[in-house]
Amino acid sequence: MLPSSTIRDLKTRIAGIRPAGPEVSIISMPCPEIAATARPGNFVNIKITSSDQPLLRRPFCIHNVDGERIEVMVKNVGRGTAMLCEAACGDDLLVLGPLGNSFGTDPEAFDAALCVSGGIGTAPMRFLETALADQGTPFHHLIGGRSRTDLLTAGLTNVSTATDDGSEGFHGNVVQLLEHHLASQKPDTRFKVFACGPNPMLKALARFCRDRGIPCELSLESVMGCGIGICYGCMVELQNADGQKESILLCREGPVINGERFTA
Ligand SMILES: Cc1cc2nc3c(=O)[nH]c(=O)nc-3n(C[C@H](O)[C@H](O)[C@H](O)COP(=O)(O)OP(=O)(O)OC[C@H]3O[C@@H](n4cnc5c(N)ncnc54)[C@H](O)[C@@H]3O)c2cc1C
Ligand code: FES
Secondary structure: OOOHHHOEEEEEEOOEEEEEEOOEEEEEEEOHHHHHHOOOOOEEEEEEOOOOOOOOOEEEEOOEEEOOEEEEEEEOOOHHHHHHHOOOOOOEEEEEEEEOOOOOOOOOOOOEEEEEEEHHHHOOHHHHHHHHHHOOOOEEEEEEEOOHHHOOOOOOOOEEEEEOOOOOOEEOOHHHHHHHHHOOOOOOOOEEEEEEOOHHHHHHHHHHHHHHOOOEEEEOOOOOOOOOOOOOOOEEEEEOOOOOEEEEEHHHHOOEEEHHHHOO
């Protein structure tokens, strides 16, 4: 987790909104202090200032850092996300961040990264790609969706896709695509998997990686309130090293966890 001294609560304005897919928008906002310290996997907790409802902020992964701006990729699933997707340039926001821990990208620990995502889970992958590319680590994205319209590939390079209905890319799910992809790779390559997406996908992926001894980190979601460990609204149950159940506050100890904790 980031030291709390790096967390800022900034009043800012929407600088740009662009569509990224059906019901999905990318929102850009100047947040210099957050942009300066954010790491891939961190999230921000956002509130549209002009409205009392919803009362609580909503958490979003940092999708991209562009100079002093940060971007979030938002899927419209309810009241708060609808307000963000329908907001206009110039609207005031409160942005708390960077929050949570980050993906472990130490280049000594692995040779190549496999970035596996499904649906809106692709949101943190652009920032991760930038960090991997900057340190010279080879990476490949494996992106899944039910159909071609669910695939969110904007701004990414080295992408393979899978769709459940076969409308684009590999016909099957993204874990099957990963298996297919690994079959064509050099067997002595030390891969590390970074993933974000729906829980059933992440669970299947975590088991796949455990069974093959591939290190794997997952970015999980839960309902959140404060985002900083005060409200206890984000408790999730994982496994500890002994296979016992253990509850953690996802906003503090996550959202990135070791995949081995998500295999039960
Ligand atoms: C660490 C973290 C990072 C996230 N990153 C992103 C991101 O980059 N892009 C993005 O679009 N979404 C992301 N989410 C999910 C996003 O926060 C929720 O979709 C949002 O809070 C829903 O708010 P709402 O007011 O629109 O929905 P509500 O009206 O509150 O609820 C609508 C529906 O969404 C469900 N829901 C509410 N909160 C969450 C949640 N936290 N996770 C999953 N489902 C939820 C509810 O159960 C309900 O079914 C992230 C969540 C977490 C915890
Ligand atoms: S969201 Fe409040 S404790 Fe985690």
